[in-house]
Amino acid sequence: MSGRGVFISFEGIDGAGKSTHIAALARVFAEAGRDVVQTREPGGTPLAEQLRALLLGQEMGPLTEALLMFAARRDHLDALIVPALKAGRVVLCDRFADATFAYQGSARGFDWERLELLERLVQGGAGPAGPTAGDALLQPDLTLWFDLPPAQAAQRLQGSRLPDKFERQPAAFFEAVRAGYARRAREHPQRFVRIDATGTVAQVWQAVQASVRARGWP
Ligand code: TYD
Numbered sequence: 001m002s003g004r005g006v007f008i009s010f011e012g013i014d015g016a017g018k019s020t021h022i023a024a025l026a027r028v029f030a031e032a033g034r035d036v037v038q039t040r041e042p043g044g045t046p047l048a049e050q051l052r053a054l055l056l057g058q059e060m061g062p063l064t065e066a067l068l069m070f071a072a073r074r075d076h077l078d079a080l081i082v083p084a085l086k087a088g089r090v091v092l093c094d095r096f097a098d099a100t101f102a103y104q105g106s107a108r109g110f111d112w113e114r115l116e117l118l119e120r121l122v123q124g125g126a127g128p129a130g131p132t133a134g135d136a137l138l139q140p141d142l143t144l145w146f147d148l149p150p151a152q153a154a155q156r157l158q159g160s161r162l163p164d165k166f167e168r169q170p171a172a173f174f175e176a177v178r179a180g181y182a183r184r185a186r187e188h189p190q191r192f193v194r195i196d197a198t199g200t201v202a203q204v205w206q207a208v209q210a211s212v213r214a215r216g217w218p
Contacts, residue, residue: 005085006034006217007139009096011181012146013174014167015153016197021144021208022092028209029090032218037084040094041072045079048072056164062108066115069100070122077123077138090218096140097123098184103166106180107173139191142215144208145181146197150174 008025010018022038029036042052051072055065073096084091097119104110123138150171157167185192193211197204212218 004088006090007081007085007093007141008091008212009093009098009140009143010146011095011098011102011143012148012197013150013153013177013181015155015157016146016148017156017201017204018094018144018146018197020201021146021205022094024205025208025212026092028212029092029218034218035087035089037080037089037091038094039076039080039091041076041096041099042069043072044076044081044093047075047079051075056166059165062104062110065108066100066104066110066118069104070118073097073100074122082138093140096143098143098145098181098188101184102177102180106183107169107176112183139188141191142211143188143192144211145185145192145194146204147178147181147194148197150178152198 006029010022012018026036026038041048042055043049051068054060055068055072060068081091081093100119101112101115105112105115120137153174154171157163185194195204195207195211199207
């Protein structure tokens, strides 16, 4: 389903430091002559960015939160990600569906199997009737999971800016988010790469580059 493009997602708890590396990787692909789209979730389209403002600013129940995350994701896929991949572009996405499993699933306690149901509905087919048999689930070709202990991530976030709804959560919440990512990594070993994010920016960048080169990119 991803056509000729390349779809890479970046995951990790808040403060894992993925933004720096997304920008650097975008430059590497661009220098190699690839057309790069840098985007994020929730967000990436005008509608999904409006949903992002609600999701990051307002308290809501876990079902509402999960549904809005997936609604934003569907618009993002329809309006930006799928057309870009069909056109052969490189899509670098700051968070994707794994974040919903880690945050709404593992940390908020929303049922994992129900999230998989929503995932199939939203990423399983483009038609208005929803996914049909044989439709492949649209997933990233590669997911770089920036992993580090929540205490270290919290230190990095300290004083950087006003924390949003998720960033205000206690350490136990991020332990659960981290466990959620670990579960997704176990369930999707072919596309997940765990990046040790405890090192210096240079060390982490080396690991990022190595994982991308191992796939034959850029
Ligand atoms: P984040 O990606 O950290 O952006 P910024 O660096 O601008 O803060 O913020 C997105 C927040 O949304 C983050 O706390 C994780 C949360 N989130 C979910 O809870 N579920 C999801 O499915 C996604 C995509 C994000």
